[in-house]
Amino acid sequence: MPDRFAAIGKMKKNIFISVVMAVVAGMAHGQQEKTLDYFVRQALANSPLLKDYRNQVLINQADSLRIRAAYGPQVNGTSNSYYAPVILGYGYDGAITNGGQLSALAGYSQALINKKYLAAQFETLRLQSQGIDNTAKVSEQDLTRTITAQYITAFGDLQQLGFAKEINALLRKEEGLLKTLTESNVYRQTDYLTFLVTRQQQELSIKQLTIQLQNDYATLNYLSGVFDTSAVVLTEPPIELNKLPEINESIFFKKFVIDSLTLRNSQALVNYSYKPKVNLFADAGYSSTLTYLPYKNFGTSAGVSISVPIFDGHQRKIQYSKIAVAERTRLSYQDFFTTQYSQQIAQLSQQLKATGELIAQINNQVKYAEGLINVNMKLLETGDAKIADLVIAVNNYLAAKNLLTQNNVSRLLIINQINYWNR
Secondary structure, three states: HHHHHHHHHHHHHHHHHHHHHHHHHHHHHHHHEEEEEHHHHHHHHOOOOHHHHHHHHHHHHHHHHHHHHHOOOEEEEEEEEEEEOOOOOEEOOOHHHOOOEEEEEEEEEEOOOOHHHHHHHHHHHHHHHHHHHHHHHHHHHHHHHHHHHHHHHHHHHHHHHHHHHHHHHHHHHHHHHHHHHHHHOOOOOHHHHHHHHHHHHHHHHHHHHHHHHHHHHHHHHHHHHOOOOEEEEEEEEEEOOOOOOOOHHHHHHHHHHHHHHHHHHHHHHHHHHHHEEHHHHHHHEEEOOOOOOOHHHEEEEEEEEEOOOOOOHHHHHHHHHHHHHHOOOOOHHHHHHHHHHHHHHHHHOOOOOOOHHHHHHHHHHHHHHHHHHHHHHHHHHOOOHHHHHHHHHHHHHHHHHHHHHHHHHHHHHHHHHHOOOOO
C-alpha cells in the first residue's frame, strides 16, 4: 500500500512541475516586462514641475539679454503738435504757448554703466539660474526616490503573490493525494477538511495579494504619469548601495553655497547703486512754433546728465543690516542640515546593517521550514503524516517567506533612502 501511494505522489509531482513551467512560460509570453529605469524615465519626462524649472532658466536667459539691451543705445521717435488760438482777445498767454508747436524728433540716450555693475546684474541672473537648476536636480532626486520606493513596494507584492500561488499549487496537488488516502481510510475526514480549509485560506490570500498588487502598480503608473492598465511583469530592481560624496559636494549642500554667493552679490549691487550715474542724450529733428521762418527750424541738441547720491537717510546701512541677518539665517540652516544629514545617514546605515543580519537569520528559518514541509509531504505520501503538523509546517513556511520578502523590501527601501543623498 505505501509503495502504491508513493508512486501516485511521484506521478502527481511530475505533473505539477510541468504545469508550473507551462504557466510561467505563458506569463512570460503574454505579459510585458517593465523595469525601474522605464518608470523613472517616464516620471522625469512627464513631470510638469521639472518642465517649469527648465522654462524658468530660459526666462532668465532672456532677462540677461534684456538687461544688456537696456544699457545699450536707446533711440526713440517723438512727435508733438498743438495749436492754442486766441479768439476775440481770449486765449492762453502767447508768451507761454507761442500760439502752438509742431515737433518731430528722433532722440538718442545711453547710460554710461560701470562694467562691474553690469557684471553684478548678470551675476544675479546667473545665480538665480544656478539655484533653479539645483532645485530641479533636488526635485529629480525626490521624484526618483518616490518612484523607486513605489516600484520596490509593487515588486514586493509581485514576489509575495508568486510565492502564494506556488504554495497554493503545491497544496492543490497534495489535496488530490490526501483525498485518495482519506477515501481509503488512511486519514480521517476531519484531517482532509482541515487541510482543505488551509488551502482555501491560501486562495483568499492570493486574491488579497492580487488586489494589493493592482493598487500599488496603479499608484506607480499614476506617479510616473503613465496610463497603462495592461498586465505586466516587474523585473527585479537593480538597486545597489552607492558611495556617498562629501557633504559639501552634494546638490543639497550646493543650495547654501549659491545662497551665500547671492547675498555677497546683493551687497555688491548695493555698493554700485551709490556710485555716480552718467547719461548721454541727443536728439535731432524738427521743432517749431510756425511763427517765424518755420522752414529753418530743423536742428539737433546733445547733452550729459550726472547724478551723485549725497544723502538717503542711511538706507545703504539698513540694506547692509538686512543682508547680514539673511547670512546668519543661511548659516543656521546650513549647520542644521549638516547635523541632520550626518544623523540620518548614520541611522539608515544602522538600519541597513540590522536588516541584513535579520535577513540572514530568516533565510535559515526558511530552510528549516522548507525541510519540515518536505518531510511532512513525504510522510503524507506514505500515510504517516499528521495533518495538523503539516498545516503548522505550511503556515510557518508561509510566515517565514513573507517575513523574508518584507525584510528584503525594507532593505531595498533603506538603500533607496541612502542613495537619495548620492548626487
